[in-house]
Amino acid sequence: MNLPNKITISRICLIPLVIFFFMADFIPYGKLVAALIFGIAAITDNIDGRIARKRNLVTDLGKFLDPIADKILVMSGLLLIIAWPVSGDGFVSALPAVTPVWLGILCTILILGRELIISAFRQIAATKKLVLAADKSGKIKAAFQDVTIFLYMIYAFIIVEFYPSIGSTANTVLNVILIILLAITTILTITSGIGYIIKNFHVLKDENPMLDAEKYQYDLIIPEVMSEFISEGVISADKIAARFNLPEKRSKKIIKDMAELGYISEDGDEREILISEKEFRNVFERGE
Numbered sequence: 001m002n003l004p005n006k007i008t009i010s011r012i013c014l015i016p017l018v019i020f021f022f023m024a025d026f027i028p029y030g031k032l033v034a035a036l037i038f039g040i041a042a043i044t045d046n047i048d049g050r051i052a053r054k055r056n057l058v059t060d061l062g063k064f065l066d067p068i069a070d071k072i073l074v075m076s077g078l079l080l081i082i083a084w085p086v087s088g089d090g091f092v093s094a095l096p097a098v099t100p101v102w103l104g105i106l107c108t109i110l111i112l113g114r115e116l117i118i119s120a121f122r123q124i125a126a127t128k129k130l131v132l133a134a135d136k137s138g139k140i141k142a143a144f145q146d147v148t149i150f151l152y153m154i155y156a157f158i159i160v161e162f163y164p165s166i167g168s169t170a171n172t173v174l175n176v177i178l179i180i181l182l183a184i185t186t187i188l189t190i191t192s193g194i195g196y197i198i199k200n201f202h203v204l205k206d207e208n209p210m211l212d213a214e215k216y217q218y219d220l221i222i223p224e225v226m227s228e229f230i231s232e233g234v235i236s237a238d239k240i241a242a243r244f245n246l247p248e249k250r251s252k253k254i255i256k257d258m259a260e261l262g263y264i265s266e267d268g269d270e271r272e273i274l275i276s277e278k279e280f281r282n283v284f285e286r287g288e
Helices: 003-023 030-054 060-083 101-127 136-199 222-229 237-244 248-261 277-287
Strands: none
Touching (some): 003 030, 030 136, 060 101, 060 136, 101 136, 222 237
């Protein structure tokens, strides 16, 4: 098992610790510990991906585990802040960190619903041998989700340990700020999901654009380009131009087409190749 996969598994192993410390009211500063562990787990999401791409250690196991770890982490964090009662000295009633409660429940349903829909969407794509790349909006919403949950856990810690010190006015201000942040996170989550489906709507069609490049106006040299670079794990317009003696404009168009097809990542000068050699062979053997 390579290093990125070990980091991903460690993120999964941290989730029970987050749950335990947040719910363990008998442990001093337990919610602070839970927030810090959650923050560390969220940060590892970026670390394992960067290492995998930089060292060309992208594996099918990693592609399977990474989104699962992310979704379980976010789901656990959301359920903790909307369901587990928080109370401290001088705090009259024990309520979840997210108040009003109905808003927390609504936002959680929308966020988790979006994640389930996109997971199902990716599953449909996988049955058609399509690999869908994550886009910038998805990464932004993930960052907002992690930050929102982390701050709500810190807020829960403050309520438990320092409520008499901060007073009701400061508590109200903190609550309003966090509600606004949660609302923004929910909106970003929904809009990114809608945009993702619209962008990859061809997945829901009976035709497979991978197998009919001419019909969908994708460059017909793409299979040859993929065959050349797939073992390297990364590709760029400059490399395509150099190896195939193509003009810059066409090389950039090939990169754009390959990103739309889900073969490669969307960001950077050098793009990560997202489809495995086995998937590549299956797609184009079927196409022939």
